[in-house]
Amino acid sequence: MDIEETQTMIMLKPDESKVIHGSTISFNSINYQVFSKKWYNYFIPFCLKSQQKQILYNVSGIFKPGMNAIMGPTGSGKSTLLDILGNRKDRQGLTGELLLDGQPYRQDFNSRIGYVVQDDILSETLSVRENLMFSANLRLPRNIGFKDKMNIVNLVISQLELEKCADSKIGAHSNRKVSGGERKRTNIGMELILSPTVLLLDEPTSGLDSSTANNVIECLSQLSQRGHTIIFSIHQPRYSIFKLFDTLLLIGAGHCVYHGSAGDILPFFSSIGFTCEEHDNPADFILDVCQGIRHASYPINNIDNETDQRKDKICLYLHSVFTKSSINDSIHQQIQDATKSSDEKVNKKVKILSRPCLVEIWYVSQRAFRNSFRNSTLMIMQTVVPICLAILVGFLYMNTDHTIENGVKNRLGAIFFIVSNEVFINLSALELFIKERVLFAHENISGYYRVSTYFISKLMCDIVLLRLFPSIVFSLISYFMIQFQQTIEKFLIYQLAIFATAVCSASVCFFVSASVETIGVANLVSASFCVVMLVFTGYLVDLTNVVKFLAWIKWVSLFRYASNVITINEFTHLKLCLMNNASVCLMKGEHILDNHKIDYDTTWDLWKNFVALAAITFFFFALTFIQLARLPAQNRR
Numbered sequence: 001m002d003i004e005e006t007q008t009m010i011m012l013k014p015d016e017s018k019v020i021h022g023s024t025i026s027f028n029s030i031n032y033q034v035f036s037k038k039w040y041n042y043f044i045p046f047c048l049k050s051q052q053k054q055i056l057y058n059v060s061g062i063f064k065p066g067m068n069a070i071m072g073p074t075g076s077g078k079s080t081l082l083d084i085l086g087n088r089k090d091r092q093g094l095t096g097e098l099l100l101d102g103q104p105y106r107q108d109f110n111s112r113i114g115y116v117v118q119d120d121i122l123s124e125t126l127s128v129r130e131n132l133m134f135s136a137n138l139r140l141p142r143n144i145g146f147k148d149k150m151n152i153v154n155l156v157i158s159q160l161e162l163e164k165c166a167d168s169k170i171g172a173h174s175n176r177k178v179s180g181g182e183r184k185r186t187n188i189g190m191e192l193i194l195s196p197t198v199l200l201l202d203e204p205t206s207g208l209d210s211s212t213a214n215n216v217i218e219c220l221s222q223l224s225q226r227g228h229t230i231i232f233s234i235h236q237p238r239y240s241i242f243k244l245f246d247t248l249l250l251i252g253a254g255h256c257v258y259h260g261s262a263g264d265i266l267p268f269f270s271s272i273g274f275t276c277e278e279h280d281n282p283a284d285f286i287l288d289v290c291q292g293i294r295h296a297s298y299p300i301n302n303i304d305n306e307t308d309q310r311k312d313k314i315c316l317y318l319h320s321v322f323t324k325s326s327i328n329d330s331i332h333q334q335i336q337d338a339t340k341s342s343d344e345k346v347n348k349k350v351k352i353l354s355r356p357c358l359v360e361i362w363y364v365s366q367r368a369f370r371n372s373f374r375n376s377t378l379m380i381m382q383t384v385v386p387i388c389l390a391i392l393v394g395f396l397y398m399n400t401d402h403t404i405e406n407g408v409k410n411r412l413g414a415i416f417f418i419v420s421n422e423v424f425i426n427l428s429a430l431e432l433f434i435k436e437r438v439l440f441a442h443e444n445i446s447g448y449y450r451v452s453t454y455f456i457s458k459l460m461c462d463i464v465l466l467r468l469f470p471s472i473v474f475s476l477i478s479y480f481m482i483q484f485q486q487t488i489e490k491f492l493i494y495q496l497a498i499f500a501t502a503v504c505s506a507s508v509c510f511f512v513s514a515s516v517e518t519i520g521v522a523n524l525v526s527a528s529f530c531v532v533m534l535v536f537t538g539y540l541v542d543l544t545n546v547v548k549f550l551a552w553i554k555w556v557s558l559f560r561y562a563s564n565v566i567t568i569n570e571f572t573h574l575k576l577c578l579m580n581n582a583s584v585c586l587m588k589g590e591h592i593l594d595n596h597k598i599d600y601d602t603t604w605d606l607w608k609n610f611v612a613l614a615a616i617t618f619f620f621f622a623l624t625f626i627q628l629a630r631l632p633a634q635n636r637r
Ligand SMILES: Nc1ncnc2c1ncn2[C@@H]1O[C@H](COP(=O)(O)OP(=O)(O)OP(=O)(O)O)[C@@H](O)[C@H]1O
Pocket: 034, 036, 053, 055, 072, 073, 074, 075, 076, 077, 078, 079, 080, 081, 233, 235, 637
């Protein structure tokens, strides 16, 4: 039976299959170090070494079905170890052996384990049920129908006791619609949808008050009783939480200080001279011991007063004592048994079922459209502001006449205003990927969707709602108020030019948005880029006289291509008359195009500007895609 069939069976017959067969994760001699790069490493990577920092030292262990806690003082390496177990760390810098049910991690690993990150990652505009349904639609096997998915979602809701808030929207942090505990349980539910054999949670109680924390851990304990292997890092649990642990791994300064049954830790510490008082919280006690806070005499020489060094030495001492203990021997025996069974098992062929791209696009774009409509301020403003600006430009250049002086000046002025406005108004595209950076990286790593399907869905939603509709409204109002040449063909070309300019400037913003983390930096970069491009429109400087090393910029100026299209469109076949005698129209609009050195003779002279705009757009789309594809990998570091 393959994984897909097993999952289907487990989830569709919840009553018959209340107990699932959790998996065992074992790991041997895990060493992990990070390489923090300085700015110069990006330019001369081979000449100057990046700094190394060892975070984990030779950590080994085994987690079986049940409640497995990873504890340790802050900065000891709990989250790092959990990330490694969850296959979420860069392989560079990682050595050691990781086994799931005695076999090295396989390609289908992400569909067998669930990972709940420390910060809640949910779509805030969706309800609890909708979030869970999103996970079900994208992560459950293809052969499960919609009704069955609904049943699974309902089952998860009832398992996690989320019925009361199932249809409440999650809400932003400043405007919460569900409590912290419900949020956390929804996050757990997003993973539980898969009925994972192993569920990893990074500090599931952080940020929760003690009774909510208790409630979340009790909920995990119930899952462990159904057979799931629950592995979580936790900081300082109260006794009612601590007593629910089956296995405990205690880390201090990256070293394993204790690993074994949670119930055996106090006798072990007592045997080496640290006795927990009767009413003391065991969790507080063991963390205090690791940090040298207890007033027992540590049998270590040269413990100085430098706090960090002192703590490290104490952890090293505890580690050395533990490695000599019988508990450590027994754990190592279990790890060896797991490794042996891995040698015996032949690597089974893994059948990875990929979802069709269209299915992913359907669900991701559905969520994107829903988000836009429910959080509609940007959508409304992106339509209202262009309407206001179109009316403004309309009034400014209303009834532009055909005279050689004012007619030409007003037309050129209006075109410059319109193009600048179209570019700058679309800077709103900057927030597209910045806002969802963490959500996207998490969902992509967890196997919700491919980078390409996320990219296409987000682009579709943005272009349809925020670029297409506003540019149609803007061009309709501005064209007829200014009284540009009144032919259908010219109006349609104008409209297409406005839309192409909007999408082209948005593409630049998409790239910036996928590349930087803060909106301030994004604004600075894209506004500066646009201003430089603006100078090369041809209106502000004679492009033939620009110094050679800057002259190439005109070839990438989207302003120039956009204004060329509209200028050619408006000035060809235009008759220009004398100021004082409107019946004498001797000059042709083409004369103005000649003055501005704009080619207009053939149809291609007009359309080549569209081609250039399209080329810039696709170039930035490609760069955006590359940046997005790099994001999950960056998250693993
Ligand atoms: N990418 C990194 N670059 C440099 N140092 C790192 C990196 N990731 C983690 N560290 C360091 O490694 C140590 C362990 O970090 P980790 O987040 O695993 O600790 P933790 O035990 O989970 O801490 P806490 O309980 O405070 O969350 C810390 O000192 C941290 O500063």
